[in-house]
Amino acid sequence: MSLFSPISNRSASTRALYLAVYLLLTAGALTMVVPLMITLSGAMSGPYESASISLYPRFIFSESALWNRYLEARYGGAIENFKMSWGMDSLDFFETPPVPPQDDKAVALWKEFRAEKGPLSPHFAGLAQTRWSNQNASLENVLFRKWLLGRHGNDLAKLNEALFVDFPNGFAIVPPPQNRLVLLDPDGPYFQTFNEYLLTVHEDRRMPWNAGNFYRAVFLPRIYGSSIEKYNAELGTAYGSFAEVPFPSEVSEGDGGPWLKFLKRVLNPAFIEFTPAGEAAWKASGFNKVDFVKMNAEAAHLRVVSVDTEFARWAAERGIPDARIPQPQLDWATFKAEKSFWRWQFATQNFSQVIEEVLVQSNGARNTLILIVLSVGGALTVNPMAAYALSRFKLKQSYQVLLFFLATIAFPGEVAMIPNFLQIKELGMINTFWALTIPGLVSGFSIFLLKGFFDSLPKELYEAADIDGASEWQIFWGITMNLSKPILAVIALGAFTAAYGAFMFALILAPDPDMWTIMVWIYQLQQGAGPGIIYASILITAFPMLIVYVCAQNVIMRGIIVPSEK
Amino acid sequence: MRKLGLFLLLSVFLGHMASGSEKIVLRVAGLTAGSSASPSGVADNRVMAEFKRRNPDIDLRPATGLKIESVGDEVLPLMMIAGGISPDILNVNFRRIDSYVRQGFLYPLDEFIAAEEARDPSWRRNRILPQIEQVVVRPSRDGNRHSYAIPMNYGVMGLYYNRPLFREVGLPERAPKDWDEMVEFAKKINDADPRNKGLILNSGQQSSWNLMNFLWSTGGEAVEEVAPNDWRATFNSDAAVEAFEFYYRLTEGEKIATRGDIGQMTAGGNARRVGMQFSYIGTQGRMDPSIWGFGAVPLGPTGLRGAEINASMLGIFAGVKDPKVRDAAWRYIEFMGSDVANKIRTDTLVEMGQVNQINPVTLRKFGYTSFLGLSEPGLEEEFKLAMETAKPEPFGKNCNLVYIEMTYPLDQILLSGKIASLWKSGKREEVRAEIKRILNDAVAITNERMLGMIAPEEMQQRRIVAWIAVACIVAAFAYVGRMIFKTFSEVGQATSRVRGIQKYYAWGLLAIPIALTLAWSYLPVIRGAGMAVLDYQLLLKSSYVGIDNFANVLYDLRFWKSLLATVHFAFWLLTLGFFAPILLAYLLHIAPKQKLLFRTLYYLPSLLSGAALYVLWKQFFSRNGMVNELLALVGINVQRAWPDDPVLAMLSCVIPTVWAASGPGCLIYLAALKTIPEEQFEAAEIDGASFLSKTMHIVFPGLKPLIIINFVGAVAGAFHSSQNILIMTGGGPNGATEVASLRLFYEAFMFLNFGPATAMAWILGAMLIGFTLIQLRRLSRMEFKGTGS
Helix, strand or coil, X not given: CCCCCCCHHHCHHHHHHHHHHHHHHXXXXXXXXXXXXXXXXHHCCCCCCCCCCCCCCHHHCCHHHHHHHHHHHHCCCCHHHXXXXXXXXXXXXXXXXXXXXXXXXXXXXXXXXXHHHCCXXXXXXXXXXXXXXXXXXXXXXXXXXXXXXXXXXXXXXXXXXXXXXXXXXXXXXXXXXXXXXXXXXXXXXXXXXXXXXXXHCCHHHEEECCHHHHHHHHHHHHHHCCCCHHHHHHHCCCCXXXXXXXXXXXXXXXXXXXXXXXXXXXXXXXXXXXXXXHHHHHHHHCCCHHHHHHHHCCHHHEEECCHHHHHHHHHHHCCXXXXXXXXXXXXXXXXXXXHHHHHHHHHHHHHHHHHHHHHHCHHHHHHHHHHHHHHHHHHHHHHHHHHHHHHHCCCCCHHHHHXXXXXXXXXXXXXXXXXXXXXXXXXXXXXXXXXXXXXXXXXXXXHHHHHHHHHCCCHHXXXXXXXXXXXXXXXXXXXXXXXXXXXXXXXXXXXXXXXXXXXXXXXXXXXXXXXXXXXXXXXXXXXXXXXXXXXXXXXXHHHHHHHHHHHHHHHHHHHCEEEEEC | CHHHHHHHHHXXXXXXXXXHHXXXXXXXXXXXXXXXXXXXXXXXXXXXXXXXXXXXXXXXXXXXXXXXXXXXXXXHHHHHHHCCCCCCEEEECHHHHHHHHHCCCEECCHHHHHHHXXXXXXXXXXXXXXXXXXXXXXXCCCCCEEECCEEEEEEEEEEEEEHHHHHHHCCCCCCXXXXXXXXXXXXXXXXXXXXXXXXXXXXXXXXXXXXXXXXXXXXXXCEEEEECCEEEECCCCHHHHHHHHHHHHHHHHCCCEEEECHHHHCCHHHHHXXXXXXXXXXXXXXXXXXXXXXXXXXXXXXXXXXXXXEEEEEEEECCCCCHHHHHHHHHHHHHHCCHHHHHHHHHHHHHCCCHHXXXXXXXXXXXXXXXXXXXXXXXXXXXXXXXXXXXXXXXXXCHHHHHHHHHHHHHHHHHCHHHHHHHHCCCHHHXXXXXXXXXXHHHHHHHHHHHCCCCHHHHHHHHHHHHHHHHHHHHHHHHHHHHHHHHXXXXXXXXXXXXXXXXXXXXXXXXXXXXXXXXXXXXXXHHHHHHHHEECCCCCCCEECCCHHHHHHHCCHHXXXXXXXXXXXXXXXXXXXXXXXXXXXXXXXXXXXXXXXXHXXXXXXXXXXXXXXXXXXXXXXXXXXXXXXXXXXXXXXXXXXXXXXXXXXXXXXXXXXXHHHHHHHHHHHHHHHHHCCHHHHHHHHHCCCCHHHHHHHHHHHHHHHHHHHHHHHXXXXXXXXXXXXXXXXXXXXXXXXXXXXXXXXXXXXHCCCHHHXXXXXXXXXXXXXXXXXXXXHHHXXXXXXXXXX
16 A cells, blocks of 8 residues: 555655655654653652653652752751751752762771661651652651551551551651751651651661751851851851851850850750750759750750760860761762662652552542443443434435534533533532533543444445344444444543543542542642652653553544544 | 440441541642642641541541642633532632622621630731732622721742852852843853843733832833723833833843743753852742742832732632531631641741741741841842732733733734844834833723723623624524535435334434434534523523624724634644644655654654643643754844744744644544555556646545545634633733634633623634535535545
């Protein structure tokens, strides 16, 4: 079936034509595929990568992009955690932070300190995730959820009861508040359970609460602005940056300046202990600890006890002054060791979040399935029935009836929108599958196509069947329907697409969340989601369609009806 | 023992019954149904739990758990009210409260407020800011003034500045104080790095929310109340001219500000390069404080400033008849805005480490003074400044129109070639005169739409024209109906008749499809047809207005412009969208190899579901989106986002459809090409016909019937697409893409004018009837063949 005979196939002009055809086709195919690749790449991107459009996610090939992405995930997208851990004010996730300079001595010292002290207590180091929104999934959230559910036999009700929590679904499980440098420790069984969990987490994934760095990188810049000058002027110092400002665990003389302000106003009293002098003053005051710290304490009364100050003290005892936790170097080392894991994680996490969130709504898949079965089944019953009646029995009015069906195409849909809805309501069909299927069941155009197709079937078959005494049902099923599979497939595909994709209508007609289809849940998920999640959800919803198309494409091609003039 | 067991069982049963019947069911919109892991989600859950604890007799049920942005925001509540499944408590915003009151959706709250005030005399003062008093108290249909809604939390507009970026370019870490400083800061940011956007402003229908800052800061107003609840648009004052001129200077004249979709320009990593933007700061929420510092709106040239204050409000649905339910609804509203609830929200945010999300005023109120040090310096003062000069979003009768109406002259000014050349030659006086002229015209149109009242003799004349038009419509429908019927009857007569049992079979099989078609296609259209002659009300009794709806539509300039836009849209959609699949099919047909691969590749885009497709492409068409970046590679620099460009906007609505529909669309042509008999080509080959002549004389005639049929269908289809345009451009710029079906959608669901909207649909239908006629007549003469191969 070619436009050219084998002979002309070889001529130069034909070859040029073929070349042009393939060039055009390829160019067209590129415009089809490039946006899809950008979508795919976007679905793998994180919240801070969406500024740059690319055909593939940059972190696949670029180590620096991966490093950036890793840090963003490591600190749960919370810039303050990042600043607190690295002790630098100028950090953000928008631009790749520098690879930290190698400092084996500091790392070795820290390792030695850690080896000596045993596991980090939950009080000293938390879990560096604070991602609550659906901008991107947090691996730590997922792991914690699995651990917690596993502990309670994957029974959410049991979990809620045992820990006095109220999670509406598994997906809503989040670790308790983390911001312990600032907040009083929360209490209760859920919090204790989380502390137990923390002890099971590898130290590399935890985040030491670094009071000194928080002071340098968050507190001081808030008070003095981002430049050190005002600080130097007020305190008569000459530091080059806030990072150089010391954070002693105690201040033996003077009023303590911003250090005391930090302790009194911001720092969680759980990280504050009394010096012997403070102990005495506190006992004498009659206040509780918190009130005494916040209101009465003087600089000489207080001592900070956090991981960083403990480490500095331990190092000072060994003659090493001003030791700081080499967090950047530790992070870099962890990153180097886990690169391929994170690459895979970033490439897949948005997809798995979408899939998980949709599957959590167990009714969604069921509803979608029911809706599709009803719609496809209905469309394949009612429309062929009408078409068969019009094609097989030559009624006098058959063309008028056909017109009756076909004229509906011309109706202005906007006029019918509200009355349609009222009618559904009057018939009590709201929140039923009938509301979603029945109004669109009969399609004038489908009947028209089917009738045309049925008409084109060989008359001899019917005559033979009549002679054999076949029943009407046998003729309908055995001959007409049997020979019309391709066009039925086309109609089924149309009904499937409509039922699968309808979300707005599905929502208005079935407001009860128990009735929502997958599409409605996806739409819910997309509200306020980051671009990565939106792209991933777009691709995931397209996937079933792709499967259907691939499986059915040959049948569909055969079911296409071509009109020709009589 | 057995007796005891039975007794226990019985008591449990009775207890269950009792508690079941006692509970008052309260249907509330927006109860979260999905994940509630975000701090605000957790806070909402806790507030809800506390409400349930305090009100064990109330059973809260979600009316719908879904919050729909854009389209659904407008349609869903109306549909639910129309269908009588509205939640008992309605969300109301400022610009819609008056129409909600006049449509009778809201129940007056005076009795409840009086009861609260008897308990706590300062209740009203605590809950309703003086600036918002006049929004809450609206005249009802009978003219009496009542309070209709209670605000929940306030947001006031300010100018956010990007702290890291300000630091990077060496600006002070504060928002600019006045316009001059804002211009200076923005320029400095722009100059520092070509990627930087010193100031961003929203385009499209959101423009007015930014524009209002300038308008108020020059002392102008969008609307003024000339008589009680009688509002006139006044955005043509000299002060307004100055504000529009400043906006022009920012965006076009000196290109200091970048106009586009703010959501896109600040999404993810984009935010890093944005210097300043206008947005709300609420009592509970604000933009990410680790990046954005807040300042009050900068002072205008005369030292004035005005910032919009807004609030989400709750009211009781008027359809609630049971006083017990009403009382429960009030308890819910009272509680949701109470200090108890706000304290729970604040506590939760603090506990979840979101301290710096909370307004310092709120922190102070709930005793978190120790955290004030963690807020950015000066925030408290800036917030106070913003609140002092706050004015509510226009809220009066028909004022929901104003913000949208103002975007038309704004776009017109920004795109005016005349102003551009005057500006270049430095003729500022003439620029102002031209702006004034455009604004005068726009205000005249807006006022006519807002008033909705025309002099009686003028109306009389309009009615006559409308009667003629309606007569034409009826005649068109009748003629076409007859023609089609005749055509079909002619075809029908050729067939023989059936008798006996077969007849019953036939009608038996047809009964269900006919019944369904009657019930779900004909009946709704007939019922809907009546709406065209009514002042249709969703809740109240609709009154008969006769021909007036038609008269108003026919004299509505916007409607005729939208028709023009429809033709424009149809032209592009057909030029690009209709022929692309034919060409593609032909190419695929010629290609000897890899047909399947290409066919599949071209089919892929259509797998993306409808709305998502346009959301995706909207990102591609943004100012720095994929399309512009690719064009820049070949040396074409497009300065705007496509949806904001008067020429490209229409293309941006068309291209996604073409992209997605070409693959599936080409299949039918591909099938048709296969039906062209091989012998014809062989004969032509022997005659030595060229490729071109084979195409013209064999291929084209073979495809002709199909092309004609599809073309007619495509025209009709082009007249009915509105949702994709709504997503892409919202009808802008300056109405360039406001097609008739979109106009209709706005009329019905934004302005609640269902009567005129229906009239519009009929006029549109009448215009399409010609195409429908051709299509149906052709269809009746066609026979259909499966390609079977």
